[in-house]
Amino acid sequence: MSKQQTLNELAAAINGTQTEEGSVFTAELISGEVDVLQVVVEDREEFPIYVTLDDSQILCVTHLWKESEVKQGQRESLLDALLTMNVPMPLSSFSKVGDQYIIFGALASSSNIGDVSYEIEVLSDNTLEAIEAVAEFLN
Amino acid sequence: MSILKQLWTAVKGASTEAGEAIVDSQAIRILEQEMRDAKKHLNQAKENLTSVMAEKMGIERKVKTLRREIEEHEGYAVSALDNGNEGLALEIAEKIAELSNELEVQEELLASYTGNVSNLKKTIKGTERNIASMDRELSVVKTTESVQKASAAAAAKFSGTNSSLRSATDSLSRIKAKQQKRSDQMSAAMELQNEGEGGDLKAKMKAAGIVTGSASSNDILAKLRAKRGG
Numbered sequence: 001m002s003k004q005q006t007l008n009e010l011a012a013a014i015n016g017t018q019t020e021e022g023s024v025f026t027a028e029l030i031s032g033e034v035d036v037l038q039v040v041v042e043d044r045e046e047f048p049i050y051v052t053l054d055d056s057q058i059l060c061v062t063h064l065w066k067e068s069e070v071k072q073g074q075r076e077s078l079l080d081a082l083l084t085m086n087v088p089m090p091l092s093s094f095s096k097v098g099d100q101y102i103i104f105g106a107l108a109s110s111s112n113i114g115d116v117s118y119e120i121e122v123l124s125d126n127t128l129e130a131i132e133a134v135a136e137f138l139n
Numbered sequence: 140m141s142i143l144k145q146l147w148t149a150v151k152g153a154s155t156e157a158g159e160a161i162v163d164s165q166a167i168r169i170l171e172q173e174m175r176d177a178k179k180h181l182n183q184a185k186e187n188l189t190s191v192m193a194e195k196m197g198i199e200r201k202v203k204t205l206r207r208e209i210e211e212h213e214g215y216a217v218s219a220l221d222n223g224n225e226g227l228a229l230e231i232a233e234k235i236a237e238l239s240n241e242l243e244v245q246e247e248l249l250a251s252y253t254g255n256v257s258n259l260k261k262t263i264k265g266t267e268r269n270i271a272s273m274d275r276e277l278s279v280v281k282t283t284e285s286v287q288k289a290s291a292a293a294a295a296k297f298s299g300t301n302s303s304l305r306s307a308t309d310s311l312s313r314i315k316a317k318q319q320k321r322s323d324q325m326s327a328a329m330e331l332q333n334e335g336e337g338g339d340l341k342a343k344m345k346a347a348g349i350v351t352g353s354a355s356s357n358d359i360l361a362k363l364r365a366k367r368g369g
Contacts, residue, residue, distance in 0.1 A: 022321075030285075030289045032289070033284075033285055034278075034282045034285035035285075036282075046310035046311075046314060048293050050286040050289055050290065052282040054279070054282060055274075055275070055278070056275050059279070061286050063290050064307050065306065065308075069306050069307060097287065128311060131307050131308065131311045132311060135311070138307060
């Protein structure tokens with residue numbers, strides 16, 4: 001199965017899924033050099049989840065904040081907090097791409113659709129909790 | 140420089156430019172070129188291995204032939220001795236010595252070829268592993284780049300050009316407000332439903348002492364006592 005097919009299938013499976021709180025997932029495929037599936041959770045439109053496939057893994061990424069949003073003099077405390085949270089936080093990890101802080105989860109490319117939707121749900125929860133946890137370091 | 144370090148540089152390079160492109164595409168092109176080179180080297184190494192293995196097989200054949208010849212000549216020498224032909228036996232012995240020297244040379248050569256083959260195989264395996272991990276890492280970088288583009292497009296669509304609206308903490312507050320609204324709506328809906336079922340009226344009557352609502356344990360005990368007494 002091609003990557004695009006798999007992503008399309010994933011989109012179909014995710015579209016309309018509900019969280020426990022009743023928020024609905026919407027998935028949309030964005031074609032490009034690497035196809036990206038954009039998943040939006042209702043009421044959390046500010047933090048879409050981007051899902052990509054390659055040969056070795058399925059990557060779910062959400063953008064958090066930019067370097068410019070970090071309070072002056074608080075960067076070290078922020079990084080310390082993120083590193084410390086990395087392990088206790090279920091399934092997701094923090095990272096940085098350029099000046100963009102991200103939260104992500106990686107799954108084996110053999111994972112089934114149920115695994116992926118669960119990952120997305122947890123990632124979305126973790127996103128809000130993480131921002132809340134480090135809000136004191138952000139502008 | 141290690142591949143990971145190169146990728147790190149490629150990704151980090153862009154962070155200084157206040158900008159759109161998060162990944163230094165030039166650095167990626169260089170990496171891709173390096174990967175193509177590595178693949179070319181790998182193919183050369185594989186060709187090398189094939190020819191070294193062929194040569195090694197040739198030497199193995201030579202060693203086998205030499206051993207057989209030595210054995211045969213030893214047989215001849217014994218026969219010559221048995222026939223009392225010392226002269227011939229000595230000549231044969233000289234031939235055996237010659238063959239043995241040649242065998243020694245070939246055996247040494249064979250050992251070095253065997254070492255070469257195993258080294259080449261190790262190199263090839265290592266290179267293949269390197270290329271595979273480079274492939275993986277590069278694909279992650281490209282993925283990140285695509286996600287970056289998609290996210291930038293989404294952010295622009297979501298909040299227009301007003302970037303101050305895009306701060307993570309503001310977004311979180313907005314989401315919390317939305318969630319609060321949703322939960323308020325849900326409680327309101329539940330209230331409406333209760334009213335519809337007369338729950339509201341019952342509650343009002345209960346508050347006014349018109350209906351007691353639930354039987355109390357004292358009432359029940361009193362009733363039971365009356366029953367026993369009567």
